[in-house]
Amino acid sequence: MRATVGRNNAKELAVRALLFRHGIRFRVNYPVPELPRRSIDIAIIRIRLAVFIDGCFWHGCPIHRSMPKANQRWWAEKLKRNIERDAETTATLIRLGWTVERYWGHTHDSEIADSVLRKISAINEALG
Numbered sequence: 001m002r003a004t005v006g007r008n009n010a011k012e013l014a015v016r017a018l019l020f021r022h023g024i025r026f027r028v029n030y031p032v033p034e035l036p037r038r039s040i041d042i043a044i045i046r047i048r049l050a051v052f053i054d055g056c057f058w059h060g061c062p063i064h065r066s067m068p069k070a071n072q073r074w075w076a077e078k079l080k081r082n083i084e085r086d087a088e089t090t091a092t093l094i095r096l097g098w099t100v101e102r103y104w105g106h107t108h109d110s111e112i113a114d115s116v117l118r119k120i121s122a123i124n125e126a127l128g
């Protein structure tokens with residue numbers, strides 16, 4: 001689990017570096033309005049774009065979801081709550097006018113960065 005968390009942080013750092021190099025300015029771990037103790041991994045405030053990079057284990061990636069052998073019932077409940085929490089976070093942000101982009105931790109960093117850059121262009125175009 002520790003390794004999973006570490007990998008995801010490395011991924012997030014790599015994505016942040018790529019975006020920064022493209023001149024994108026953002027905030028990290030930006031508080032989610034109305035929901036205490038939750039944060040947006042990468043928030044591009046000006047256009048209200050919220051980017052999340054969800055670790056495969058904790059967020060229940062359909063390809064890599066796995067269940068620890070011990071305490072299965074506890075883990076099943078815990079991971080289910082995480083997924084519900086993510087859905088609630090997404091719904092809240094959308095209601096408040098944010099665009100939400102979620103990527104799995106297994107996605108390549110340059111693929112995530114390219115996708116975010118395309119999204120930013122699309123939003124900027126729509127804003128005129």
Ligand SMILES: [Zn+2]
Binds near residue numbers: 056062063064065106
């Ligand atoms: Zn995955």
